[in-house]
Amino acid sequence: MRRRAGLGAIQKQKLEQEKYKDKGNEIQENQFEQMTKQLEVFKINLEEFATKHKNEIRKNPEFRKQFQEMCASIGVDPLSSGKGFWSVLGIGDFYYELAVQIVEVCLATNYKNGGLIGLDELRTRLIKARGQSKQHQEISKDDLIRAAQKLKIFGSGFNVVPMGKGKYMVQSVPGELSMDHSAILQQAEKNQAFVSVSYLRRELSWEMERSQKALEHMVNQGLAWVDLQNPQEKLYYFPSLFTACVNASS
Amino acid sequence: MSEVDIEWPWQYSFPPFFTLQPHPETRSKQVTAWKSLILTYCQKTKTYVIDVREASQFPVFNNAAINRKLEHSVIVSILCELQKHGNAAPLDKAKNRWEIYWHTLEEWASMVYEFVSNRGMQNTVVTLYELAHGEDTREEEFHGIQQEVFVKALRVLERERKCEVIMDDDMQGVKFF
Incomplete structure (x- = not known):
């Protein structure tokens, strides 16, 4: 006759299970502690790095770009955090300041360009507006794109429109621009x-209807002007x- | 067409500037730019009267370099806008001939009155010619002002009882108070 499992065996099993659990907890805690320590070290190093190179990051646009890329590759966005150790850097502030200045330039030129501005013009005007005191701080187009992209969070009001070949335009009025619209801008840019x-x-083998629809949309957005005095056909400027x-100063 | 020494704004070389824009916001920007361009042009060229029927004679409305002209009806509508702020007035019912005031009549009036007050010329009679073309006013903004516009400006002062315009056949003068 087979012996039935006694009370002692059950208790033994339970005890073993508890021991395992304890051991597991211990290992987990150890790991956590180590990770915390590592994170601490990493944070200190990064802080050190940031503080040490603070000036370079602020001054040198190439360095700034690399730093941004480095942060992006480890999943950190120095722009999104205004507090904590990132504020040591003031790098967020740098981009916030740029963003505000971008808005200012866009508003100031809206009366003539309808809220669409080339990145080159934007940069020229922005640097001029920053004035002499900030001259030591060089602003690259990469900085401007980063800052302008941050403005997207305000809704569809701000948009960076890629034009191909490393060219960009910044749109500062609400209204989506489709692929067709950026294609039109690219064509106009070289014409x-x-x-x-x-x-x-x-140039693009577009049907008349497609072109007309896209062009009229841009007229209605205040981005394009029509010229009816061309003898051949309506032109969109x-x-x-x-x-x-x-280049106009005002 | 005479050569004009004027610094044209960028819009002047922008072909669609000469086509009235369909989009309301764009059009309002366009009209604003036209208003200021017309006033600047008239001031620089001392143009006091524009006949819309001969508008293409004026380089401002006709940019030969890009082969663009501003249409008759568009010119009239912009002049009507200028009229709203006292910067222009039609001389005939058909609105063909217009006087342009790059300074409003009120502004001309106060310029003249300030000059007269500074010189202590009240209570004396001066001829219109002396005031507008005399040696003494050579440095003044209103020097060389066209007679018709000048009289209209003086009428403004007259209504304020600051002067009396004397328009006799042999003598056109004004007495300031």
Whole structure:
């Protein structure tokens, strides 16, 4: 006859289980402690690095870009955190300040470009507006794109429109610009700031309806002006790409 | 077309500037720019009267370099806008001939009155010619002002009882108080 499991065996099993659990907890705690320590070290190192190179990061746009990329690769966004050890750097502040200045330039030029501005013009005007005192701090286009992208959080009001070949435009009025619209801007950019339905047919093989729809949309957004005095056909001009407008002092 | 020594704004070389824009916001920017361009142009060229029927004679409305002209009806509508702020007035019912005031009549009036007061010329009679073309006013903004506009400005002062305009056949003068 098989012996039935006694009370002692059950208790023994229970005891073993508890021991295992304790051991597990111990290991977990150990790991956690180690990770905390590592994190602490990492944080200290990063802080040290940031403090040590604070000036370079602030001054040198190339360095700043690399630092940003480094942060991005380890999943840290120095821009999103204004408190904690990142504030030592003031790097967030740097971009916030830029963002505010971008808004200012966009508003100031809205009356002529309808709220669309090339990154080059934006940079020129922004640097001019920052004045002499900030001259030591060079602003790169990369900085501007980063700062402008931060403005997206305010909704569809701000947008960075890629134009290809490393060119960008910053849109500061609400209204989505589709791929078609950026394609039109790219065409206008290499054609003295204007396009037409037949031009788009020639360059992009677009149907008349597609071109018309996209162009009218841009007119209704205040981004394009129409010229009815061309003998052949209606032309659509973009002041934001028109050299004389871009260079105008006022 | 005469050569004009004026610094044209960027819009002047922007072809669609010469087509009235369909989008309301863009149009309002366009009209504002036109208003200021017309006033600057008239001031620089001392143009006191514009006949809209001959607008293409004025380089401001006709940019030959880009082959763009501002249409008759658009010019009239912009001049009407200028009229709202006292910067222009039609001389005929058909609104063909317009007087342009780059300084409003009130502004001209106060310039003249300030000059007269500073010189202590009250209670004496001066001829309009003396005031507008005399040696003494050479440095003044209103020097060379066209007679018709000048009289209108003086009428403003007259209504304020600051002067009396004397328009005799042989003598056009004004007495300031």
